[in-house]
Amino acid sequence: MRTATVCLVVFAAACSDDSASSPVAPTNPMAPTTSGFTLSGTVRDSRPNGPALAGATVRLDTGQSTASSSDGRYRFQNVSGAVTVTASGPHHVAASETATMDQDRTVDFALAHTGIPPFEGTVFISPRLIDSSDSTSLMNVTYAGQGMREVFDRRVDRWIKVDAYLFDVRYGWGAVEFQVNPEFGSVDAARAEVDTYAPALGRLPAFLMTNAREVEINDGVELFGGNPNGSFLIHTGQGQRYIDDGFLEEILFHEAAHVSLDARHANAPGWTTAQTADGVFVSTYARDNPGREDVAESILPYFAVRRRSARLGDADRTAILAAIPNRLEYFDRQGFAN
Numbered sequence: 001m002r003t004a005t006v007c008l009v010v011f012a013a014a015c016s017d018d019s020a021s022s023p024v025a026p027t028n029p030m031a032p033t034t035s036g037f038t039l040s041g042t043v044r045d046s047r048p049n050g051p052a053l054a055g056a057t058v059r060l061d062t063g064q065s066t067a068s069s070s071d072g073r074y075r076f077q078n079v080s081g082a083v084t085v086t087a088s089g090p091h092h093v094a095a096s097e098t099a100t101m102d103q104d105r106t107v108d109f110a111l112a113h114t115g116i117p118p119f120e121g122t123v124f125i126s127p128r129l130i131d132s133s134d135s136t137s138l139m140n141v142t143y144a145g146q147g148m149r150e151v152f153d154r155r156v157d158r159w160i161k162v163d164a165y166l167f168d169v170r171y172g173w174g175a176v177e178f179q180v181n182p183e184f185g186s187v188d189a190a191r192a193e194v195d196t197y198a199p200a201l202g203r204l205p206a207f208l209m210t211n212a213r214e215v216e217i218n219d220g221v222e223l224f225g226g227n228p229n230g231s232f233l234i235h236t237g238q239g240q241r242y243i244d245d246g247f248l249e250e251i252l253f254h255e256a257a258h259v260s261l262d263a264r265h266a267n268a269p270g271w272t273t274a275q276t277a278d279g280v281f282v283s284t285y286a287r288d289n290p291g292r293e294d295v296a297e298s299i300l301p302y303f304a305v306r307r308r309s310a311r312l313g314d315a316d317r318t319a320i321l322a323a324i325p326n327r328l329e330y331f332d333r334q335g336f337a338n
């Protein structure tokens, strides 16, 4: 097929029946070796800060098709006559333009996002974003005896007072008190739970730990939590599920955003402006809880595309960049150091 195509385009005359018996030498080496013209352009997202769209499908009504490059560019050669060119992407509404190809022409596209959140919940994009191959800032754990503490227990859905096993846990960025429910029965059993969760917390970037004060550990299969008062909530039955599936660091990352970022950012004018400019949420969970969950749902995707891009699949990276460009830019402006 390749040979036939080359023959048709470059040596059309030589291939015809009439001339088959007499070899034809090129008479003008400067003559064009193609017919028609070049149609090229870029495909972008239509919003302010909207990214160039990589991997968008661009199709001509002649049947030719190509995919945009990493910077959103596409190109067709040998196009002539009136053509309709259509651009589409997995997260964007398709658009068409017509062009009369009597010369080289440029057709640029600005596609509207579909508005559909690309993820259900961003904690579960990939278990590889932060894992045991990442270093931990955990320095040491010291048992500090038992003491009365008020901890939240989702099994009864309220704050309870317990004579908790207390551990002073030191990280490179500061110290946190681990408060382990006495239901675990012994200092050793409580220490084992601290040893399970303390290193994972140390794998999170320090900018998420600026308000971290305590970690409450209960038994039970209940959701984790993060509170702007500085506390993390862990239920170890659920924790084992996260560990088995590889999502322990990712769920702690999400909760850390509630602990350290919500108070400063969730209602900040720059953030709400970015929400409006994007007009799209990164997850259905964020869309359904825009005031409470949007920062926590958006910060892990931000970290993923800015700091862990090589661990993201192409489709996930594209989905994040296309969904929330203004929120990503908002986080860029915060100067999160590490």
Ligand SMILES: [Zn+2]
Pocket: 254, 255, 258, 292, 293, 296
């Ligand atoms: Zn949350």
